[in-house]
Amino acid sequence: MNKRIEDVLNKQIKAEASSSHHYLAMASWAEVQGYSGVAKFLYRQSDEERQHMLKLVRFINERGGEAIIPPLSSDAISFNSLQEVFEQLFEHEVEVTRSINEVVFICLEEKDYTTHNFMQWYVAEQLEEEALARDILDKLKLIGNDKGGLYLFDRDLENFNTDSVANGGQ
Numbered sequence: 001m002n003k004r005i006e007d008v009l010n011k012q013i014k015a016e017a018s019s020s021h022h023y024l025a026m027a028s029w030a031e032v033q034g035y036s037g038v039a040k041f042l043y044r045q046s047d048e049e050r051q052h053m054l055k056l057v058r059f060i061n062e063r064g065g066e067a068i069i070p071p072l073s074s075d076a077i078s079f080n081s082l083q084e085v086f087e088q089l090f091e092h093e094v095e096v097t098r099s100i101n102e103v104v105f106i107c108l109e110e111k112d113y114t115t116h117n118f119m120q121w122y123v124a125e126q127l128e129e130e131a132l133a134r135d136i137l138d139k140l141k142l143i144g145n146d147k148g149g150l151y152l153f154d155r156d157l158e159n160f161n162t163d164s165v166a167n168g169g170q
């Protein structure tokens, strides 16, 4: 496997692993705060990010490269509000989109059309995930600290089906 492609894909593994880990921390925080719907949504998001990571691990290894599973960062992860959780989630998604674009750019530079084709699933996925994160954040800004609004928000997220967004219908 082309070394430059292998390196940038390994960097992407790290980005997906970091998202999964952060979303897990968010889910646990939300659960402790009593936001069971938000927690359910975030646990599911965390699982989906792990699937994104695994897909890359298998792709690299099957093509003769070596996937590198990154160590966990020792930085503490903490939150003060739902707004902060979803602001961080949105920023994460924007950063992941930026790094996916970098992978695609390098694929074209290296004329690696197989990896370029493989990455198109991630491009489409990010478009939806970023839009979803922005949408949720906008809703939270409208709700502010209104307790009734937050109650309904929590209930809505509990029933939110992300399968089509995060798994591309797979």
Ligand code: FEO
Pocket: 016, 019, 048, 049, 052, 093, 096, 129
């Ligand atoms: Fe797999 Fe939401 O980045």
